[in-house]
Amino acid sequence: MEDNILDHGGVTAILGDLLPSDLIDFLEKQYEGDKIRKPNREIDFLNYILDLVELQKDTGYLIDSRIKLIQEWIEDKKKELKETANVIQTAKGKIKWKASPAVFSFIFRELVDKGYIEPPTWGTEWSYSGFAKQCLEHFDIQTGSVYLEKAMRDKSSLAVTKTNKFTIPDYSEIA
DSSP states (O other): OOSOTTSHHHHHHHHHHHSOHHHHHHHHHHHHHHHHHOTTOOOOHHHHHHHHHHHHHHOHHHHHHHHHHHHHHHHHHHHHHHHHHHHHHHHHTSEEOOSOHHHHHHHHHHHHHTTSOOOOEETTEEOHHHHHHHHHHHEEOSSOHHHHHHHHHOGGGSOHHHHTTOOOOOHHHHO
């Protein structure tokens, strides 16, 4: 236990028993920021924490300043959590695709080819990558965008015996 417990990691380990990990993260970020803002000031992490405690006792301004920083940090964390919750909610709200990704690719490629769907473009070309990503935003498909893009590009990704079972008329025929 003699191997420099006052270094950054040792202090963090001690504080871990006393403070919540989010607060320790915040203090570490403040410490690193102060080291950048005041490069000529040599101070270890433990003394930095002790200085903060002493300064907070002496000056109300510092307390207000630190409270503001903590509040900003908390707001940032809330925003991160809200974004994470939105991603989770979005995933729950997706349409579940039950067939294989190859079948999905074939059907949606047919819908594009027959004029029912206008895919995103890159210049004048169909953006397979963009279309695959959009599909994954709205459908729960058990694949990634790279495979889906590849399957949409390759008309032979689904066996001919299966593709012959699908017949979708041109949009102009029924519009």
